[in-house]
Amino acid sequence: MPKIKYIEENGKEHVVEVPVGWSVMEGAVKNLIPGIDADCGGACACATCHVYVDPAWNAKMPPMGDMEETMLDFAQDREATSRLSCQLKVTEAMDGLVVRMPKSQH
Amino acid sequence: MSEQIVIIGAGQAAVQAVTTLKAEGFAGSIIMVGDEAYPPYQRPPLSKAYLLGKLERERLFLKADSFYPEAHCQMLLGVSARAIDRKAMTVLLSDGSRKPYDKLLIATGTRVRQIQVPGAELPGVHYLRSIADVDRLSPEIVAGKKLAVVGGGYIGLEVAAVAQKRGLEVTVFEALDRLMARAVSPQLSAFYEQAHRAEGVQFCFKTGVEAFEGHGKVERLRAGGKLYPADLVLVGIGAIPNVELAKEAGLTCQDGIVVDRFCTSVSDPAIFAAGDCTRHHGHNGEEIRLECVQNAIDQAKHAALAMLGKPTPYREVPWFWSDQYDLKLQIAGLSRPGDQLVVRGDPATRKFAVFHLREGKVACVEAVNAAPEYIVGRKLIADGTPIAAARLADTAIPMKNIV
Ligand SMILES: Cc1cc2nc3c(=O)[nH]c(=O)nc-3n(C[C@H](O)[C@H](O)[C@H](O)COP(=O)(O)OP(=O)(O)OC[C@H]3O[C@@H](n4cnc5c(N)ncnc54)[C@H](O)[C@@H]3O)c2cc1C
Ligand code: FES
Numbered sequence: 001m002p003k004i005k006y007i008e009e010n011g012k013e014h015v016v017e018v019p020v021g022w023s024v025m026e027g028a029v030k031n032l033i034p035g036i037d038a039d040c041g042g043a044c045a046c047a048t049c050h051v052y053v054d055p056a057w058n059a060k061m062p063p064m065g066d067m068e069e070t071m072l073d074f075a076q077d078r079e080a081t082s083r084l085s086c087q088l089k090v091t092e093a094m095d096g097l098v099v100r101m102p103k104s105q106h
Numbered sequence: 107m108s109e110q111i112v113i114i115g116a117g118q119a120a121v122q123a124v125t126t127l128k129a130e131g132f133a134g135s136i137i138m139v140g141d142e143a144y145p146p147y148q149r150p151p152l153s154k155a156y157l158l159g160k161l162e163r164e165r166l167f168l169k170a171d172s173f174y175p176e177a178h179c180q181m182l183l184g185v186s187a188r189a190i191d192r193k194a195m196t197v198l199l200s201d202g203s204r205k206p207y208d209k210l211l212i213a214t215g216t217r218v219r220q221i222q223v224p225g226a227e228l229p230g231v232h233y234l235r236s237i238a239d240v241d242r243l244s245p246e247i248v249a250g251k252k253l254a255v256v257g258g259g260y261i262g263l264e265v266a267a268v269a270q271k272r273g274l275e276v277t278v279f280e281a282l283d284r285l286m287a288r289a290v291s292p293q294l295s296a297f298y299e300q301a302h303r304a305e306g307v308q309f310c311f312k313t314g315v316e317a318f319e320g321h322g323k324v325e326r327l328r329a330g331g332k333l334y335p336a337d338l339v340l341v342g343i344g345a346i347p348n349v350e351l352a353k354e355a356g357l358t359c360q361d362g363i364v365v366d367r368f369c370t371s372v373s374d375p376a377i378f379a380a381g382d383c384t385r386h387h388g389h390n391g392e393e394i395r396l397e398c399v400q401n402a403i404d405q406a407k408h409a410a411l412a413m414l415g416k417p418t419p420y421r422e423v424p425w426f427w428s429d430q431y432d433l434k435l436q437i438a439g440l441s442r443p444g445d446q447l448v449v450r451g452d453p454a455t456r457k458f459a460v461f462h463l464r465e466g467k468v469a470c471v472e473a474v475n476a477a478p479e480y481i482v483g484r485k486l487i488a489d490g491t492p493i494a495a496a497r498l499a500d501t502a503i504p505m506k507n508i509v
Contacts, residue, residue, distance in 0.1 A: 029168075029169070030170045032172070032173050032176065034129075039399065039400065040399065040427060041148040041150060041399070043150065043154075043427055043429065044434070045425075045427035046425075066475075067434060067475070070477035073477075073478070073506075074477075074482070
């Protein structure tokens with residue numbers, strides 16, 4: 001199972017295994033990693049699952065859909081590698097992925 | 107002795123209350139009682155990805171099992187609360203035990219409204235609220251079958267979309283003259299009707315169902331005096347709040363447990379309520395009962411804070427979504443009859459929004475595949491920003507610069 005590293009805003013790191021086919025959001029929520037709210041449960045409707053993908057990994061992420069793009073446009077503290085983690089479907093190739101969480105999801 | 111919080115119900119609101127209590131460092135114990143067989147799970151996918159077979163059951167659960175012990179929460183599943191003794195401050199459970207509480211949270215949600223017509227008990231007549239309901243319905247979703255959907259609301263339409271995709275012949279029976287009539291603008295109703303028709307769904311409006319008929323299982327339904335063949339039926343005609351427990355305990359209820367801005371029962375300061383089962387003051391003051399994930403989550407947060415003696419008023423703008431085909435509907439705010447309706451964008455492009463203006467401000471936004479309209483609209487509602495209808499309608503002005 002691919003291992004993903006989640007880094008909280010305060011620097012605390014969590015490395016967990018996430019099943020292929022799940023989303024990066026689910027990997028955090030199911031493993032009780034704080035910093036991702038995911039109010040809509042992955043429907044791309046709430047933008048409370050915002051993460052920053054490690055720049056080294058950004059090119060390996062799936063392309064962004066229109067909806068995700070526009071939701072992020074209005075997110076707090078958007079950066080170049082901002083993504084909605086519920087839209088990142090985990091693949092074997094994501095073993096070692098690193099994402100950081102923003103200050104706030106609201 | 108440390109404080110004990112009892113939560114009745116193990117759904118979206120219950121799990122959020124536990125999450126907030128944990129995050130706030132609550133050191134006492136929590137007992138969560140749920141009458142379903144499962145730990146708290148998300149219901150929205152039940153009529154969407156889960157019914158379509160695109161989401162495994164495991165992914166419905168809101169937390170990993172290890173979360174509950176970490177939060178000092180004992181989960182009692184398959185057990186229901188039978189009575190609340192407010193004097194003794196205990197809850198009687200179906201297993202005969204009594205659980206003492208210092209604070210009690212009622213998060214019992216709703217149950218489906220059942221249709222009262224002859225034949226309603228025939229096998230093949232389904233409802234959709236729980237995992238168990240989907241387990242019964244799912245094996246019957248087989249290509250070529252005729253599905254009758256009774257009620258043109260969100261759940262009925264989401265099921266219609268899934269069934270149509272899976273190759274069933276779908277007919278929707280709606281008693282009123284348009285879809286989602288109580289929830290959305292006529293513009294949206296018309297758009298969704300057309301979208302479903304284009305996929306092959308058929309509609310019978312102003313047609314109340316009079317009976318289901320069949321030998322040993324449903325085979326046809328009678329509506330508007332005519333007979334329609336049906337291999338299976340999905341009834342989606344609304345929900346009823348689970349307030350009997352609260353009522354019997356003498357708590358004020360009025361189509362929902364009446365709570366104040368801090369999600370505290372107006373009848374008992376030790377009892378709180380959150381989610382679908384509450385009647386409360388909306389962000390703009392009107393008394394409402396909402397059935398949406400946002401309300402369950404936000405009320406539960408406020409209820410948890412109030413239980414910890416840190417009350418903050420609930421004033422969040424409600425929001426909701428619905429997925430049908432490739433159409434993502436996002437709604438924020440509360441509409442009222444008489445609002446001025448402003449359409450932004452062309453529905454023919456499958457990307458547009460309807461703003462509801464009241465006293466020169468946005469009261470509600472309905473956005474179809476239109477995230478900027480939804481997000482900016484939600485902010486305009488929260489901030490109460492005055493805005494001209496003509497500006498909202500002008501797609502040459504990007505939503506970012508609309509104010
Ligand atoms: C098919 C479907 C699709 C939906 N889609 C959307 C959507 O797209 N977007 C959206 O925002 N909302 C949607 N909703 C609504 C959303 O799921 C609800 O608003 C939300 O679940 C409410 O949370 P709750 O905690 O108040 O109630 P629930 O999640 O219903 O939890 C209440 C629980 O309490 C239990 N209970 C009741 N009485 C007792 C008792 N006496 N003892 C023990 N347990 C008891 C119930 O069995 C239930 O398990 C949908 C709902 C359904 C059914
Ligand atoms: S979880 Fe709501 S947008 Fe990702």
